[in-house]
Amino acid sequence: MVIPQQGQGYAGSDENGFQKSPSSASQSTEQDQDGKKQSRRHLPSEVWERYKEEIHELYIEQNKPLSELIEIMQQKGLKATARMYKAKFAQWGFVKNNRKKDVATMLRLQNQRGAVGKPTTFRRHGRSVNIENYMKRKGVSSDDFEALVASTDLPNYLRALTPPPGAPQHIALPSHLHAQDILVTCFKDLTLSWQDSSKLSSASFENDFNIYFDGELCEATRDFSRACWFFSRHHNSLGALLSQRAFSSLHLIIKTPSALGLFDLLIASVISPDYGLAKELWKYLAGYARATLGPTNTLSRLFAALDEVFQNNSLEMGVDFIFNCMESIIGMLLETSDFTQTIVPSISFFLLGDLILFNSKRTDLPSLKKAVASVAAALPSRETHHKPDVMRFIEPAAYLWQHGPSDEYSAQLAHASLQLSDAVSDRYDWTYWVSWRVIAHFHRSRCGTDVATVKDHPRHALARYALEKAIDAAEAGRGFSESQIFENMQTLEVWHREAGDATQELAVRRRREKGLRDYAEFLQRSQRVELPKTSRS
Known part of the structure; x- marks a missing residue:
């Protein structure tokens, strides 16, 4: 059993197409009222969609400020202004702060539920919303919101819950x-x-x-x-x-x-x-x-x-x-x-x-x-x-x-599992692709987080190789793994982007999109139903 050492093969491409502005982005300059030139760049929606989940993770889940988000995403190849981000946030519903209309809606819904004995709390993107603190900070009361809204429909990024x-x-x-x-x-x-x-x-x-x-x-x-x-x-x-x-x-x-x-x-x-x-x-x-x-x-x-x-x-x-x-x-x-x-x-x-x-x-x-x-x-x-x-x-x-894939002994166990070849291993063949996934994440965990240097780390190439092996093994296996196949492909896209390999990133994305279409068609045929047409599947 040989554990791959740092520096072994599978070196990635040195070209980093995503370090430059996307070629499809059109640029223009125009004079504003003060005579100052202002640069505008319009990115196609497919470019934004490519980074949407990363932006959500950084801006919403990790609660990073917009300035830091812009800097991180620039290093990843997305060059956009704060105004462009704000426009996309409005389109996607990436709202972090209280808006007057939202607070008015929450107050009215809270009052209606309270009238029938139901206490109500609210969550935005999974985080608790404190209406009282907002009103104290703004120096307003619930009366100031009475005329702002006539509906109790919450936007999709807000949820009303009965507290446990x-x-x-x-x-x-x-x-x-x-x-x-x-x-x-x-x-x-x-x-x-x-x-x-x-x-x-x-x-x-x-x-x-x-x-x-x-x-x-x-x-x-x-x-x-x-x-x-x-x-x-x-x-x-x-x-x-x-x-x-x-x-x-x-x-x-x-x-x-x-x-x-x-x-x-x-x-x-x-x-x-x-x-x-x-x-x-x-x-x-x-x-x-x-x-x-x-x-x-x-x-x-x-x-x-x-x-x-x-x-x-x-x-x-x-x-x-x-x-x-x-x-x-x-x-x-x-x-x-x-x-x-x-x-x-x-x-x-x-x-x-x-x-x-x-x-x-x-x-x-x-x-x-x-x-x-x-x-x-x-x-x-x-x-x-x-x-x-x-x-x-x-x-x-x-x-x-208990210890996760970044642990060295976890990686050793995964290597040992790959050496097994018998009827029991064949029956539970998902253990094979999981072992490759563990090895992939182990190597990636040793590459650090510095975007500028991670692509040149020799273990990064090993991580991408191992994750591709995991995807191939899962596709060839019994099943139980369709969701993980697509999740692993999405991770591999990100890793190819980190490495600056735009060609491989595009290839994996196309493979994932085709896989989703093929899987949907398979399910449709197996049930003989008409597949709903959506932009996501």
Whole structure:
């Protein structure tokens, strides 16, 4: 096993087309009223769209001032004036500060909701908006805004929320405890088929695992998490097609209940969450179960309780609740020693895999950590009964989950994984492209952040090479990775731009756009529906 050293091949192009103004930008000068010449440059919309997500990350997510944003983007090849940025911000809805009309709308909506007993808070691009501080700073009162607005429609960058109770309270709410109790009990009941008196039947479990992993319900849960991801990236027609395909099969969790399926569905609902889809998921399953099994059935009560949690709480609270439930399920299973060598490794592998695939930052899951430790203790055991094949992946996956791809040992584990070639590795072939992705991000993390020098760092070429290998491997694999393929391509575009390789950047972008079109057409054909026409998909 050889880990590539700094300075090895794959050197990038030295030409940096993006360091110059885009050739398509027209320039003109004209005299203003004071006789002073003023330069105007008009950039095509496709140039702005190319940088839109980077600008959003810097200006909105990192809250950088406009002057610093302009300087950073100039180094990346986008040369534009402050006025041009402000025009684009207005078009994109990139608003950071309170505007009078927005404050008036928020006040009116707050008053209307308050009249029916609903407290209201507001968020702009995910950040809390403090109306009171704004009015104090401006020296105005709510009366000054009465005549400014006649509508209660918020712009798309603002959200009205009912604030949750304090963090220590939310898991102790009676409805939450009720739902969690039903879920853990239901899951425990679903494991009974794997037990023969006091001895777990490994063959029974292994058979159920293979049936689920290769089955329609497993694919439906994948479709659901893919749909959430594509909606989050504004590829709405793809999200719609995937959610339609998912909902055509998700009822199987009720027709043929499965502990593995239930746990996997819990993961899919929160790993890249979409609030609307999550609420529809539990509402649909609650209605289906009630209609087919009756309201007193355990599954009916379970999905009704989950529906109630998501209908009456924020997305953040719902997600936290599901993760708490999964932790409780793992803790319950760890109390049965035989389960620690069968179902615990399997569901831990499902959860770890998605935490890694979707780059989750949620690392404080004590029961999952205990499950990993129990698997590590069981691996050297000389007991003769069969252990699931996934057990060998648990420790490396857990290390990557905790330490991330920038860690040197994570990279060493990834290199070791690439050397494996057997039936188990082939079955879980997504571990192969994930290993390449880890290596790519490891090398990129060693290149620093200085835009002026990063392109010449020898590890930057290694990072681009490894990420392209990850994309190729994912495209050739079984699946589970469509969203990550497109995300990796987007990252590779940025890295080629950093390297000044405009040709490769354009090639990857065209490959990504074609991939999105082809994927949409595939989904359309598979469902025989007319594809909605949008500019994003």
